[in-house]
Amino acid sequence: MKALVFDGEVRLRSDCPLPVPxxxxxxxxxRLAGICGTDLEICRGYKRFRGVLGHEFVGEVVESADSGxxxxxxxxxxxxxxxxxxxxxxxxxxxxxxxxxxxILGHDGAFAEYLTIPLANLHSVPDSVPDxxxxxxxxxxxxLRIVQQVPLGSGDRVxxxxxxxxxxxxxxxxxxxGATVTVVGxxxxxxxxxxDLGIQAEHLWSGAPGxxxxxxxxxxxxxxxxxxxxxxxxxxxxxxxxxxxxxTTADLTAxxxxxxxxxxxxxxxxxxxxxxxxxxxxxxxxxxxxVYSLDQGVRALQRAGEASVLKxxxxxxx
Amino acid sequence: MKALVFDGEVRLRSDCPLPVPxxxxxxxxxRLAGICGTDLEICRGYKRFRGVLGHEFVGEVVESADSGxxxxxxxxxxxxxxxxxxxxxxxxxxxxxxxxxxxILGHDGAFAEYLTIPLANLHSVPDSVPDxxxxxxxxxxxxLRIVQQVPLGSGDRVxxxxxxxxxxxxxxxxxxxGATVTVVGxxxxxxxxxxDLGIQAEHLWSGAPGxxxxxxxxxxxxxxxxxxxxxxxxxxxxxxxxxxxxxTTADLTAxxxxxxxxxxxxxxxxxxxxxxxxxxxxxxxxxxxxVYSLDQGVRALQRAGEASVLKxxxxxxx
Numbered sequence: 001m002k003a004l005v006f007d008g009e010v011r012l013r014s015d016c017p018l019p020v021p022x023x024x025x026x027x028x029x030x031r032l033a034g035i036c037g038t039d040l041e042i043c044r045g046y047k048r049f050r051g052v053l054g055h056e057f058v059g060e061v062v063e064s065a066d067s068g069x070x071x072x073x074x075x076x077x078x079x080x081x082x083x084x085x086x087x088x089x090x091x092x093x094x095x096x097x098x099x100x101x102x103x104i105l106g107h108d109g110a111f112a113e114y115l116t117i118p119l120a121n122l123h124s125v126p127d128s129v130p131d132x133x134x135x136x137x138x139x140x141x142x143x144l145r146i147v148q149q150v151p152l153g154s155g156d157r158v159x160x161x162x163x164x165x166x167x168x169x170x171x172x173x174x175x176x177x178g179a180t181v182t183v184v185g186x187x188x189x190x191x192x193x194x195x196d197l198g199i200q201a202e203h204l205w206s207g208a209p210g211x212x213x214x215x216x217x218x219x220x221x222x223x224x225x226x227x228x229x230x231x232x233x234x235x236x237x238x239x240x241x242x243x244x245x246x247x248t249t250a251d252l253t254a255x256x257x258x259x260x261x262x263x264x265x266x267x268x269x270x271x272x273x274x275x276x277x278x279x280x281x282x283x284x285x286x287x288x289x290x291v292y293s294l295d296q297g298v299r300a301l302q303r304a305g306e307a308s309v310l311k312x313x314x315x316x317x318x
Numbered sequence: 319m320k321a322l323v324f325d326g327e328v329r330l331r332s333d334c335p336l337p338v339p340x341x342x343x344x345x346x347x348x349r350l351a352g353i354c355g356t357d358l359e360i361c362r363g364y365k366r367f368r369g370v371l372g373h374e375f376v377g378e379v380v381e382s383a384d385s386g387x388x389x390x391x392x393x394x395x396x397x398x399x400x401x402x403x404x405x406x407x408x409x410x411x412x413x414x415x416x417x418x419x420x421x422i423l424g425h426d427g428a429f430a431e432y433l434t435i436p437l438a439n440l441h442s443v444p445d446s447v448p449d450x451x452x453x454x455x456x457x458x459x460x461x462l463r464i465v466q467q468v469p470l471g472s473g474d475r476v477x478x479x480x481x482x483x484x485x486x487x488x489x490x491x492x493x494x495x496g497a498t499v500t501v502v503g504x505x506x507x508x509x510x511x512x513x514d515l516g517i518q519a520e521h522l523w524s525g526a527p528g529x530x531x532x533x534x535x536x537x538x539x540x541x542x543x544x545x546x547x548x549x550x551x552x553x554x555x556x557x558x559x560x561x562x563x564x565x566t567t568a569d570l571t572a573x574x575x576x577x578x579x580x581x582x583x584x585x586x587x588x589x590x591x592x593x594x595x596x597x598x599x600x601x602x603x604x605x606x607x608x609v610y611s612l613d614q615g616v617r618a619l620q621r622a623g624e625a626s627v628l629k630x631x632x633x634x635x636x
Contacts, residue, residue: 087552095552095576097528149577210415225570234405234413240574249567252543255582256558258413259467262580264573 003052003112004297004314010043012297016052019108021116026064028074028117032131032291033057033110033314035304036139037164037220038243039103043301047105053301054111054314055103058125058134066119075137077121077270078102094267111297113316123270129277132291135313136169136284137273142241143169144276145268147177150237150261152214154178159205159231162218163190165287165310166241170216171199172282179214182207189308193286207231210258216241222248234258239265287311321370321430322615322632328361330615334370337426339434344382346392346435350449350609351375351428351632353622354457355482355538356561357421361619365423371619372429372632373421376443376452384437393455395439395588396420412585429615431634441588447595450609453631454487454602455591460559461487462594463586465495468555468579470532472496477523477549480536481508483605483628484559488534489517490600497532500525507626511604523549528576534559540566552576557583605629 003016021027034056042049055078061069080100081093088096102117103109125134143166152158156179160171163185171194175181183194183201194201205227212231217224218241225248228238238260255262276282287310292300294316304312321334339345352374360367373396379387398418399411406414420435421427443452461484470476474497478489481503489512493499501512501519512519523545530549535542536559543566546556556578573580594600605628610618612634622630 092553235410240570243574247567247569249565251565252558256561257584259582259584264577266577
């Protein structure tokens with residue numbers, strides 16, 4: 001089969017063997033996949049991953065031990081848990097100590113004609129959610145993770161730092177929860193997508209220091225942390241969404257004195273993400289900046305790395 | 319009256335005017351006061367405070383608009399709130415935007431024969447709690463703040479970084495809540511105080527990385543943060559008690575990926591602290607390493623700054 005592979009560099013291969021599902025896995029024919037910042041990081045060496053890239057997808061189950069899945073359209077959670085370690089036992093399978101992660105760690109990913117994934121990871125996609133929305137379930141779930149962790153809603157003032165793909169989804173989720181949201185970003189094109197969605201978006205934050213209830217750090221840069229701390233009111237919360245923030249130098253005195261909370265936030269609930277798309281409480285199509293065929297995958301990855309570009313999709317079918 | 323004053327350097331003055339209580343304040347004759355790390359920081363320039371030092375005290379109310387207080391033994395909360403700003407309105411008076419802080423910010427402190435303090439800040443000390451225990455109410459309340467913020471108890475493995483005054487109180491509070499506590503510190507004398515209290519204490523942490531449910535950072539050093547992060551299990555909590563941690567360089571990637579929580583923690587509940595002393599669930603006398611008269615105050619501050627020394631008290635009466 002054809003697949004977009006990283007083996008030190010990105011290349012399209014047409015000779016990849018069809019993956020063989022384990023007894024608890026399904027074979028999925030990928031219909032559409034999304035390019036995420038993590039994919040771009042992997043191409044710069046992150047996690048030293050080697051194999052088929054990609055973890056945001058919607059596809060069709062073509063083979064599985066559970067015949068109920070056959071032919072169904074599905075998306076899939078990316079963390080493949082051992083279900084045996086202490087963290088799985090605590091109900092933290094996304095943190096499984098022996099986890100593999102689709103297209104990120106020890107398991108081939110979704111930029112391919114076919115992938116394998118445990119049945120336990122699959123979520124059926126309702127007919128009312130088309131492919132080009134369903135492909136956003138994974139990143140939208142990550143955005144929804146915030147409101148699972150931090151009770152934010154009506155009356156709360158929230159700043160989202162970063163106008164990228166994840167920032168825009170987080171902003172919509174928080175606005176949907178009733179919070180007053182301002183996104184701070186640096187790209188005119190992205191800020192205008194936000195304004196079209198009815199969300200306040202600024203180049204520079206103009207609020208008073210110490211006035212904000214929560215800040216979502218979604219810049220992917222080490223600057224976000226330092227910018228966020230002085231914005232927060234005492235008792236406020238900083239949500240760290242950037243999994244590649246890197247080294248930062250920060251004065252933690254303010255965190256202690258102002259009793260701030262900092263919450264790391266990664267993968268989130270698929271059912272809530274599917275429901276949000278079904279109920280149209282979050283709009284994802286305005287984020288689509290291009291759809292490429294798998295054959296054009298290398299070019300698609302380059303495009304996804306451009307500063308002004310939001311979501312680039314890969315369509316697997318010819 | 320006599321008082322220990324910081325005006326760029328520490329000096330004992332005997333010509334300080336007797337403070338005059340405002341209508342909502344009491345005049346308190348100080349009996350015993352405790353020297354805290356913050357007092358030592360102030361003598362190094364922290365907060366640019368000028369005036370009478372000290373914020374840990376027990377005394378006797380000698381004058382107040384509320385006659386019910388006259389003659390009663392009391393300790394007092396250190397944050398003097400405006401009761402009018404948005405944070406006071408939110409029930410966060412310890413974070414009042416216009417707060418003064420006893421002996422720390424805009425209000426003379428407790429290393430003096432007399433102090434003034436709002437009646438709203440006073441807490442009556444029961445007869446069963448002697449002065450040399452009651453003087454620990456303020457720092458013990460700060461330690462109890464942790465269990466107000468983070469639900470820690472039976473089955474939780476907690477590491478306290480720092481074997482100082484605050485670290486030992488935090489360790490006792492957490493052990494009392496049922497957690498399995500290990501203190502990591504560098505001073506034999508302090509570690510043996512901990513062991514005498516029945517708490518595991520080590521020079522070097524010997525646990526497995528990623529195994530601890532919570533770490534309390536009470537080192538007062540910027541190293542604590544970096545040490546703590548790799549100890550924590552995914553979903554674990556770092557409690558920052560050091561209000562003078564200073565600049566630190568840290569990789570926040572692990573905070574996001576492992577969904578860690580970081581919680582700043584400062585002042586705590588006086589009623590719970592008084593109850594803990596009354597019920598003898600926390601032992602404070604083993605921390606007393608010296609009692610000095612106010613006349614010996616400069617020497618007492620020097621002594622409190624020695625690495626192996628725990629709590630130094632100042633007795634105001636001759």
